[in-house]
Amino acid sequence: MNRRRLLAWLGSAGALGFAGCSNQQGPAASETPRTGTATGTASTTPTRRPATDSPTGIDSPTATDAETATDTPTDTETDSPTETATEAETPQDTETDSPTPEEETATETPHEGLQWTVSVASVDSVPAGFEVEMDAELLRSRVTDTATARLRITTTNTGSSRSISVAPDDCSLLNRSKGGSDRPAGLWLHDPESAQHIDRDGNRWEADRDADEPRAYAAYGCLKKEYAEGESVENEYVLWSDYRVEGYMELGTYRWEEEVSVSEGETPTGTADENSFTWGFSLTVEDA
Secondary structure (H helix, E strand, C coil): CCHHHHHHHHHHHHHHHHHHHHHHCHHHHHHHHHHHHHHHHHCCHHHHHHHHHHHHHHHHHHHHHHHHHHHHHHHHHHHHHHHHHHHHHHHHHHHHHCCCHHHHHHHHCCCCCEEEEEEEEEECCCCCCCCEEEEEEEEECEEECCCCCEEEEEEEECCCCEEECCCCHHHCCCCHHHHECCECCCEEEECHHHHCCCCEECCEEEECCCCCCCCCCCCCCCCCEEECCCCEEEEEEEEEECCCCCCCCCCEEEEEEEEEEEEECCCCCCCCCCEEEEEEEEEEEEEC
């Protein structure tokens, strides 16, 4: 064997020897490919990532929807109590503004505690020539537990300036002892302010006094009042029962009369140049 053949043989043998060694390490090498395959499989994460990203993408809108769903109920819940409160307040306001049944009943029963009703039966006319007009009218016609009838007398001078014996306040037409009815006795017309100081007998419009207790009056004199042409004076009275007469506001018609004097200028009462007339009116008390 020449040198070239020997070298060629040795080269073939060496190649075969290395190939045998490579096959002996096959299992380890095959494990390496498995690892590589597994690694490769793991490295296919980009393929899984879409799957992973896909849930994330799904979760993201879901979260968004959830937030929207959460916001919507929150707004709804916030608005609902407000509307409910508003609806609840509306009936309350209506109930407050509207009268209650008790108030309506009280308003519709003005005759509660009614005792008597009073009316004007007659009013005298002033005799001709005096140029004076007088009238009597009821301001309140009912007598109840809490209020009594109220009367107003108006005196008007229709002539030139002159003095008339009807003045305001304490010097009214029916002041002091003149307040009692004449035919029959039994009723009394009091000045409203003075009457506030009279002690009532229970719910009766009658002084809480014994029938034999005498009356007392303030001692003062009255001058005529000078009336301008067309001037009027109004006197008001409240109706009470006379505590010195038996019975309480007995039903019937009661009359008051009083002398009225007229004179020219500021002439005091009692002078010779005065003219006078009698004027009166009647009130009827009826059962309620």
